[in-house]
Amino acid sequence: MDLFVSKYINKIDKKGRVSLPSSFRNVLPKANRNEIILYKSIKTPSIEGCGVGRLKEIAKRINNLDFFSEDYDDFSTSIFSEIITTNIDKEGRFLIPEELKLYASIKSEAAFFGQGHYFQIWEPKKGLKNTEESRRRLLKEKKSLRMMLTQQK
């Protein structure tokens, strides 16, 4: 499986280390399996992360925005200037930078949420609450969620 899926809650130890879930590590290309990038989510108080390869994809997405719009500057500033690369140790752990932990209110535990081509890191309670709210919003339009899950190609 080459997608970030499922959710995991891992502990942050005294040294600030936390294990990147094993299934997430396996999504990273074998070449750069010891490095990920992290940045503040634009829309939620969470951290987003992915392999370094995904940077190009993000750049493309932002490039597709209207160059002269306010959004363009806002997104490129918010994302690119805030990106932090982190190393993963031999045991599969990494350090969440203090600034990002503050942004996401993360203290002793980190909840990892698969998002397909990237993942999010939440303070566990906030993350679960966010999942519920997302689902509630979507269920208001049952048809679209069903379609997404059951449609045949």
Add this chain to the structure above:
Amino acid sequence: MDLFVSKYINKIDKKGRVSLPSSFRNVLPKANRNEIILYKSIKTPSIEGCGVGRLKEIAKRINNLDFFSEDYDDFSTSIFSEIITTNIDKEGRFLIPEELKLYASIKSEAAFFGQGHYFQIWEPKKGLKNTEESRRRLLKEKKSLRMMLTQQK
């Protein structure tokens, strides 16, 4: 046969393992025959499952949504973070995650119901009851059922 059909009731052993019915295993592509995805059914207290190929389809569809829209986040959160991949061992068994067992009230036995391109896993009694109710609902609209069953292509 490349569809999930028929129903089976299998036991869950001490370790939590349960056999995926052989005919279901044969529906999975030989390439990814050792992995399936599971998620909570939207409309019923049951688990739905299918091969990983379907997940990639879903990923593609979500990826085509506007990256910066709220829908994008809602879909990827509700789907990717809720999906769980499980491995199938050499004997054709897999583990049903605790959270999903709770959701479906599954304890010692699991009932598998073929649903064509996917399948459902139920607590046996609930599953059979659901089948009856489904059929009863259909019979109330005999006309449409007749049409469905007798129509020639």
Add this chain to the structure above:
DNA sequence: CATATACCCATTGACGCCCATATAATCCCA
């Protein structure tokens, strides 16, 4: 020199792999 970070080692529990058996389905040949 002080703090932060990487590396190494250890522990625990969960999971995957292997082997075994009983029942059911299929085959195969006289």
Add this chain to the structure above:
DNA sequence: TGGGATTATATGGGCGTCAATGGGTATATG
């Protein structure tokens, strides 16, 4: 075509490996 032989499926259990976690120590960096 009957019936024994072979294969497949569902199920049980032992055991090694890996993931998550904790901690000691070396190293780097300012």
